[in-house]
Amino acid sequence: MNISEENFIVNLGIHIRQLREKKGLSQQGLADDCGITKSQISRIEVATINTTVKTLVKxxxxxxxxxxxxxxxxxx
Amino acid sequence: MNISEENFIVNLGIHIRQLREKKGLSQQGLADDCGITKSQISRIEVATINTTVKTLVKxxxxxxxxxxxxxxxxxx
Structure with a gap:
């Protein structure tokens, strides 16, 4: 298999945004529930950061x- | 849901080790195939590092x- 890492994190960001919106949460709401910053959620959703497994669990x-x-x- | 992040990365490390052994790869072999160091594979398997999504894709x-x-x- 040869999945592009960059493409994967772009698709992950889109998927997280869809799940967040399905749950009716704002980026700030999700950030508060996770104990991370809104900026971090935003950067994960637009794939400008390569997040960690622990943040995925949160x-x-x-x-x-x-x-x-x-x-x-x-x-x- | 309330999954412990620490517990999750411990189980992830065990699972990666199992998949690696099932494929008959040493830590060095997997590291070479991923383009990362053996030490990083070892630390992921024993959960002393919180790895990133891009490394999971590799x-x-x-x-x-x-x-x-x-x-x-x-x-x-």
Whole structure:
């Protein structure tokens, strides 16, 4: 398999934004629920940062999904 | 949901080690296939580092699995 890392984090950001909006949360709301900054959420969603597994777990907890679901999206 | 971040990365490390061994790769072999150091693979497997999404993608590519499969394990 040869998935592009850059493409993957772009798609991850889009997927996290979709899950956040589905839950009716603002970036600030999600940030508050995760205990991270709104700026960090924003940068994850637009893929300007390469986030860590622990931050994924925080986001998954706040979105009421399992961490693996955050990585479950079709690659475009 | 309230998954412990620390517990999650411990289980992730165990899961990556299992997938690596299933593929018959040493830590050095996996490191070479990923373009990262053996020390980094070792530290991910024993959960002394909180790795990034891009590194997960490199490992998934080398193990011939999708990135989401790296996070697909029962939480203990």
């Amino acid at each position: 986001i998954a907890n706040a979105l009421d999904v399992e961490p693996k679901e955050l990585l479950d999206f079709p690659l475009k | 490992i998934a590519n080398a193990l011939d699995v999708e990135p989401k499969e790296l996070l697909d394990f029962p939480l203990k």
